[in-house]
Amino acid sequence: MGASYLAVGWNRQKKIYDWLIFAFCVLYLATFVVLTAIFNPDYTFETVLIRATSTLAVIILHVTLSIGPLTRINKKFLPLLYNRRHLGVSMFCIILVHGSFSILQFHSLGNVNPFVSLFTSNTHFGSLADFPFQALGFFALIIFFLMAITSHDFWLHNLSPKVWKTLHMFVYLAYFLVVMHVMLGVIQYETNPVFIIIMLIGAFTLIALHLIAGTREVNKDDVIYKLKQDGYVLVCDVKDIEEDRAKMFCLDTERIAVYKTGGKLFAVNNVCKHQNGPLGEGKVIDGCITCPWHGYQYLPQNGQSPPPFKEKVSTYDVKLEGTHVWLNPKAYAEGTERPGAVISVVNAE
Amino acid sequence: MNNEEFYIGWMGKAPKSFAAWIRKYLIVLLPVIIVLGVLLALSQKKFGTGTFEFGTLTEVKGIYFNKPVPTIKVVDGKDIWGNENYITVPLIGFGKHGADGVIADLEKEKNISFEGKEITLKGTLLYNDGKLLMQVDANDKPLVNVSGANINSVGLQKIKELGIIDVKGEIVDPKCFFGVMKPGEGKPHKDCAIRCILGGMPPVLKVTDEKGNQNYYLIVGANGEKMNEAVQDYVATPVEINARAVAYGDWVVLYVHPNGLQHYSYIREHFSTSIASCMAACIK
Ligand code: HEM
Ligand code: FES
Numbered sequence: 159m160g161a162s163y164l165a166v167g168w169n170r171q172k173k174i175y176d177w178l179i180f181a182f183c184v185l186y187l188a189t190f191v192v193l194t195a196i197f198n199p200d201y202t203f204e205t206v207l208i209r210a211t212s213t214l215a216v217i218i219l220h221v222t223l224s225i226g227p228l229t230r231i232n233k234k235f236l237p238l239l240y241n242r243r244h245l246g247v248s249m250f251c252i253i254l255v256h257g258s259f260s261i262l263q264f265h266s267l268g269n270v271n272p273f274v275s276l277f278t279s280n281t282h283f284g285s286l287a288d289f290p291f292q293a294l295g296f297f298a299l300i301i302f303f304l305m306a307i308t309s310h311d312f313w314l315h316n317l318s319p320k321v322w323k324t325l326h327m328f329v330y331l332a333y334f335l336v337v338m339h340v341m342l343g344v345i346q347y348e349t350n351p352v353f354i355i356i357m358l359i360g361a362f363t364l365i366a367l368h369l370i371a372g373t374r375e376v377n378k379d380d381v382i383y384k385l386k387q388d389g390y391v392l393v394c395d396v397k398d399i400e401e402d403r404a405k406m407f408c409l410d411t412e413r414i415a416v417y418k419t420g421g422k423l424f425a426v427n428n429v430c431k432h433q434n435g436p437l438g439e440g441k442v443i444d445g446c447i448t449c450p451w452h453g454y455q456y457l458p459q460n461g462q463s464p465p466p467f468k469e470k471v472s473t474y475d476v477k478l479e480g481t482h483v484w485l486n487p488k489a490y491a492e493g494t495e496r497p498g499a500v501i502s503v504v505n506a507e
Numbered sequence: 508m509n510n511e512e513f514y515i516g517w518m519g520k521a522p523k524s525f526a527a528w529i530r531k532y533l534i535v536l537l538p539v540i541i542v543l544g545v546l547l548a549l550s551q552k553k554f555g556t557g558t559f560e561f562g563t564l565t566e567v568k569g570i571y572f573n574k575p576v577p578t579i580k581v582v583d584g585k586d587i588w589g590n591e592n593y594i595t596v597p598l599i600g601f602g603k604h605g606a607d608g609v610i611a612d613l614e615k616e617k618n619i620s621f622e623g624k625e626i627t628l629k630g631t632l633l634y635n636d637g638k639l640l641m642q643v644d645a646n647d648k649p650l651v652n653v654s655g656a657n658i659n660s661v662g663l664q665k666i667k668e669l670g671i672i673d674v675k676g677e678i679v680d681p682k683c684f685f686g687v688m689k690p691g692e693g694k695p696h697k698d699c700a701i702r703c704i705l706g707g708m709p710p711v712l713k714v715t716d717e718k719g720n721q722n723y724y725l726i727v728g729a730n731g732e733k734m735n736e737a738v739q740d741y742v743a744t745p746v747e748i749n750a751r752a753v754a755y756g757d758w759v760v761l762y763v764h765p766n767g768l769q770h771y772s773y774i775r776e777h778f779s780t781s782i783a784s785c786m787a788a789c790i791k
Contacts, residue, residue, distance in 0.1 A: 170519045178533065182540055189544030200554040202689045213547045217540065233514075234528035240516025263688070264699035267602025269706040279698040279705075281740075288744055292698055347693040352550035356543065441513040453515040 175241040179248050186214050204263045208256055215253035216340070219333060220360045222246055227371035233439070233450070240452060243309040246329075250306035257299045260292065291343035294335045301332035311432075319431060337361060379408035390477065390484040396423070396501060397481060404447075406438030409487035413438070414474055416485060417447060417458050422498040424458035425474035425485055431463075437471070460495040478502075552690070557635035559686035566629045566651055567596065567641060570658055571621040575727045575760045576709040577606045579626065579641075580663060593663065594639060595758045597709060597725070598628075599682045601644035603699070605707025605735075609643050613650045625658050627651040633686025636721060640685055669752035669759065675771050676714035678726070678742045680704050684711065697743035710738050712748060712761065724752070725760045726768075734763060745771040 190210040194201050222245045228235040265272035265279070276296060282288035305326055307313075314322045337357060345354050385392035393407045399418040406415050406428050413428035415438030426447065428438045435451030442448070446455035446464060456463055461471040470493035475486040478499045490496065512522040521529070569579035580593040598606035614621055629649050631642040643649040680703035683691030690696055692713065704710050712724040726748070728734050747769050750761035 169517065171516065171521065182536070185537075186540050186544045189541055190548045193545060193548035194551065197549055198551055198554055200556050200689060202554075205554070205689045209547075209551070213543075217543060221536070232528075234525055235532070236514045237516070237521045237525050237529050238532070264696070265702060267604075268702040269604065270702075275698070275702050279701040288694075288697070290698065291694070342694075344695045347690065347695050348550070348552055350550040350552070352546050356546065443513075443515075448513075448515060450514065451516075453517045 171237065172241055172244070176244055179245060183214060183218075183248065183252065186217065187211075190214070204259055208259050208263070211252050211256040211259075215249050215256060216336060216357075216360070218245055218249040218252070219336065220364060222249065223329065223333065223364055224367050227367035230371040230374065231367070236450060246302075247306045247309055250302045253299060253302060257295065260295070264292070286342065287346065289342040291339050294339040294342070298332040298335040298339060301328050301335075305329060305332075314432070319433065323434060333364075378406070379411075379413070381408070383407070383409065387484075389488060390475075390486050392482055393485045394483050395481050396478060396483055399423070399483075402442040404438045404440065406436065407485060409485065412487055412489065414485060414487065415440075415447075416476055416483060417442060418501070419445075419458055421501050422458075423476045423478065423483060423501065424496065424498040425476040426456060426458065426461045427472040427474075427489065427492075429471070430454055431469040431471060459498060460493055462493045554689040555635060555684075555691065557633065557684065557686040557689070557691065559633040560631050563631065564629050564647055565632050565641075566627055567632075568625065568627040568652075569593075569596065570663060571610075571624055571626045572664065573610070573622050575731050575755070576725055577610055578755075578758075579628065580756065593665070593756050595756050597640050597681060597758070598630075599640055599642050599708055600706075601642065601646070603680075603682075603703040603706040603708065605709065606643050607707055609645050609649065612645065617650070617653060619653070621653060623657045625654040627653070633682065635685040636723075638681075638685055638723060640681055642682070665754070665756040667754040669754055671749070672752045672761075673747060673749050674712065674714050674724070674761075675745065675747045676712045676724075677744070678704075678710050678738055678746060679713050680708045680742075681711045681723075682708055684713065693743060700742045701739055704735050704738060704742060707735060710734060710742070712746075723758075725758055726750070726763055727760060729762050729764055729767075731762065734768075738768065741768055741770065745773070747771040 187210050190213065191206055194206050194209075222242060225235065225238045225242050229239045261272050261276065265275040268275055270278065276292055277290075280288065280290040280292075283290065305328070308317065308322065308325060317325070340357055341354070345357075383391045383393055391409055393416065394405060396418070399405050399416060402417075402419050404415040404417040406413055408414075414425050415428045415436075416423055416425045419442040426437060428436055430437050430449040430451065432449060432452055432454045435449045435454070437447055437449055437456070440448045440450045442458065443455070445457070447458050448455050454463065454469060455467075456469065456471055461473045463469040472489040472492050473494050473496045474489060475496060476499050477484045478501065483499075512524050514521055514525045520526070567579065567581055569581035571577075571579050577598040578595050579598065581596055583592045583594045586592050598610070600606045600609050610621065627650075628641065628643055629647055629651050630644065631647075633640050633642065677692060678700070679692050680700045682703055683696060683699060685691070688696060688699065692700070710726050712726050714722045714724065716722065726734055726738070728737070729751070748761060748763055749767035750763040753760050753762065
């Protein structure tokens with residue numbers, strides 16, 4: 159579904175999503191600012207703004223990074239995934255306020271350019287206690303900036319999904335930079351352990367979610383299929399697959415989705431061309447395999463997106479013996495038409 | 508999963524079971540966000556009481572001295588013996604700059620030296636913890652009046668030698684610390700303090716005694732020369748200073764001995780002998 163960004167407007171779900179982000183942000187900012195003003199009345203406007211926005215952004219960052227593993231643990235989280243980039247862009251806008259105000263407050267009106275000041279004021283790069291933590295924040299901000307401006311599908315297509323995905327994996331580096339930015343910065347000044355405890359809980363939760371989701375996938379991938387003949391591997395029974403749905407099998411480290419639709423079985427590569435979504439967890443809609451993540455579509459028989467789109471995935475041979483489904487892990491070139499396997503009435507029973 | 512229930516983002520509406528699940532998630536997320544806001548807001552260290560009278564210009568009349576740092580001595584009532592009391596108001600510049608440049612420009616413009624003369628300046632006051640400072644900014648047209656003749660300033664500085672002292676503390680820039688920024692000290696503020704001091708703000712040593720009271724010292728080199736660049740690596744971190752202390756009325760100035768400024772480590776001071784003996788034992 160190349161150029162799907164043309165077709166997708168700001169539908170009802172997107173609007174709800176954006177309103178929710180907005181409402182949660184306003185609620186958090188109001189809580190932080192009002193409580194600071196009441197209980198810490200000697201505040202300055204700049205500091206409250208710098209802190210309210212930075213802490214909010216870190217919370218959004220945690221929410222955003224947890225969506226991936228959550229959806230892999232439970233499909234019901236999928237509605238959070240579809241517009242995840244809106245969270246990312248909102249987070250960037252909020253942290254831009256923090257970064258700009260910090261540079262204004264701590265580096266402007268001095269004897270050198272603020273950006274020169276950022277890197278030349280504190281030069282204790284070899285010390286933990288004195289480390290120039292603001293530089294870490296700066297590099298994290300650059301990563302978030304690159305991600306935010308390339309978040310649109312336009313860039314996904316222009317950069318190629320592989321480059322795009324790689325770029326967006328840098329979010330984990332950015333996350334690490336942010337944690338260090340906080341640990342080597344304000345944490346060294348504060349005497350109350352609450353902030354550091356919250357940061358640690360956040361980091362542990364994210365790591366745990368990723369590990370749980372990861373081991374589940376690895377377990378699925380580690381299933382060993384013993385019966386093999388003529389390059390085919392016995393993978394399951396035809397009744398194990400629901401109509402218009404698929405099952406995913408990992409053979410020779412290739413993930414393959416076997417779909418049952420219209421009385422036939424078809425096998426295609428499991429990895430969606432958009433953002434590597436799991437096609438095996440999709441559904442056949444209007445005759446097309448539909449990716450569960452963002453709805454890219456492919457024809458089951460040849461792995462091609464219906465025109466005018468140009469995405470293609472590899473196809474595979476699948477055959478039926480009795481009710482046994484046999485799959486050949488040798489991939490055909492992307493978009494190659496395969497006949498599939500006809501499910502006779504006998505098989506189906 | 509029910510075969511009927513399949514979610515795709517571009518659908519106008521999520522299937523019921525998905526929508527219900529997300530609603531539950533949001534109901535959990537909402538209090539979490541509020542609790543985080545409360546905890547993070549309340550866990551912040553209390554801000555200092557410093558005040559910067561941003562936008563308010565005040566005229567102050569006093570005797571100007573350029574050394575050890577630019578200050579004016581302002582009459583502040585009389586003591587019980589009828590002698591005039593003076594408070595010392597260090598001058599600082601706009602943004603992250605010292606006052607030296609502005610004063611030098613004004614002296615050039617008037618073609619006289621202000622040293623020891625009575626002068627009226629207009630600027631922005633900042634104060635905290637018993638110390639008063641004034642920002643003089645060229646844009647505020649700070650020079651209101653300067654007397655023609657020298658005032659008899661002998662004795663006015665109330666110079667008193669306090670001897671050689673060793674003190675531990677943190678170097679701060681007085682503008683941020685005494686008024687402009689919260690916090691104007693410590694790690695989060697380190698870069699800014701360095702930038703202010705490199706911009707000509709006189710470095711100040713903040714010393715906290717056992718009772719938690721704070722004392723402040725202006726720091727200059729052994730011969731009264733500026734130490735702004737020399738302190739760069741020592742700002743906003745624990746330091747110990749060995750210096751000749753001289754009181755100029757209500758401000759004490761430290762004339763730091765060569766090598767008299769060192770990083771200070773509590774661990775090194777209290778445990779270095781035990782660490783050394785332990786290491787010696789290990790090597791044996
Ligand atoms: C140009 C980039 C940045 C600069 C110059 C910068 C600067 C600073 C400074 C000076 C502080 C201490 C402020 C204080 O006194 O409380 C701070 C704190 C913090 N920063 Fe950044 N930062 C930058 C980017 C970021 C980014 C990208 C994030 C994360 C998304 C972030 C998150 C935080 C957090 C959570 C704190 C602790 C809370 C606070 O004190 O505000 N910063 N940053
Ligand atoms: S549609 Fe986005 S990953 Fe498949």
